[in-house]
Amino acid sequence: MSVLTLREAPPERLDFLNITPLSLSKLTEIEAARLPVGTSRRGLTLGDCFSVALDGSDTLVIEGGSERLDRVGAALSEGTIRIAGDVGQRLGEGMAGGTLTVEGSAGPFAGSGAIGGTITIEGDAGDHAGGAVYAARAGLDGATLVIRGRAGDHLGDRMRRGLLVAGAAGRHAGARMIAGTIAALAVGDHPGLGMRRGTLLVGRHGAMSPTFVETGSHDLVFLRLLARTLRGVSAAHADLAAGALRRYSGDLATIGKGELWAAA
């Protein structure tokens, strides 16, 4: 288990794109300490902010986080990263595989464009969790993103594939979804606005867009499969999927092949 220990709060935003167990496994501690992570002219290196202890394993622990730690686990393809603290924007952006766990909270755009692996945020997530960044093709794209706490607005915006589970979310959850599945115990106003396909499973919800129409209650095999899948992630979400649900179809402003299941 390799360990990076934060010495003091970073003086600027740091970019952790190139800090993965795989990239560190081939380096000595002195070489790793020279990796650039700063985003200003000062040219901060990993060793300037963290003490570095490497053992060549596929597990990396970051002791002490900061909301200024951007792109942690972005481009992770194998191995494990655990952060004992908070992270900044774009956690696990474009991640292809492996396991990424944040014990604190994450900034915006967590899991954006991630195609594989599992991201778990024990605390809260910022806006656009599982959502697409500017000009990107899609948000969450095949990975599993679990947010134990509360997510901000635009959860899963333009999500394309994969599973997104959140304790609660703000407004416009599942906006412009291309496909995929989102489950949240509570969401704010206008969930699924502009969604094309995909499944939204929600407990409490705010105002519904007039472009969603109720299509009754159904007993579908899909819901039992969904409940079984969710059981391994969160019991509360699995219970929601197994309980009484009303189905809405939408968003009728688009091709309208999406569905929203709300607790009856």
Place this chain on the structure above:
Amino acid sequence: MGAWVKGGATDAGTAIEAAASLLAAARAPVVAGLSADLAAVRAAFHLAAASGASLDTAGAAGTYAELGALSRTGAMTTTPAEAVGRADLVLVVGQAPWRNPLLERLAAAGPSRGRAAGAARGLVALGGPPGAAADAYAVDPGGLAVSLAHLRAFAKGHLAGDAPYADLARRLYAAQFGVALYDPAEIGEMGVEMLQGLVKEIDETTRFFALAVSGAAGQDRAVVQLSAWTTGQAPRVGFGRGLPEHDPWRFDAARQAAAGESDAALWLSALPSPRPDWLDIVPTVALVGAGSPEAAAETAEIVIAVAVPGESADGVLWNEGRAALTYHAAASAGAGAPSAAEVLGRIRDRLTEQKGA
């Protein structure tokens, strides 16, 4: 001419020296506002590159609502001149477009060219100030983006009935040349995307376009073009790592100030623009139009009055009526205040000299 450093009046040379020192010592400087003529905005980009600063504009909220939707779904758009010449139906979305002078031109006469020439021009409001148009449709309680989604569902035939939006959708399809006016800052990225989707669907049977008109005057349209040909990116770029990195979230100047990330700023407002609140918490060099209310010691730590393009100096500005960059000659022979481009160039020269020393 006016220049102030820490509240005391001084000459431009001293203020430029102080500005260069402030930016040179900063870890993460910000160059914001960018409300000026093209030469000054170009100089601001060069100064940002030399000082490792990031850039942001006064109208970024609207600019990114527009660019975000454009990058995802494209846009069907037209020019103000085409709208005046050809449109037989104008849908005005929200409140802000009513404050734009284009509305008066559209209301004054009907289309004179194209298929609809000679027809009467219908002016239809979706939302809008009370009494603005005879034909007004109420906004959904959810706001303009939800209203546009609702209207689009009727236009597609996915919703049916006698609802007001069903009637509005029929009128949009009946137009020979329709134009929807909107302010991207008012309806947001979700709203722009919904509107563009609606327009493209109507275009399968007739001609319809969306035209962004801002309620406020700004140079963002010019900045977007300059930024594209200078950096290959949209305006919110940072030069901290030497190369222009584009990140609309990270380089939001208000966010950077609130998070304590920026430690110095340059606010370029040779043309009037709203003074951002964060000038109070970040040490700032303000370049403001001579004679404007902001040309005073209390605006920022360092204040330099510059000539106002189109009034006391020549300059290339965004011409909203022609949707192009055009040359504006000075209205009066400018005496005294230097141009913003000149001041920015001198700050950059001093900055590189200090770095070399």
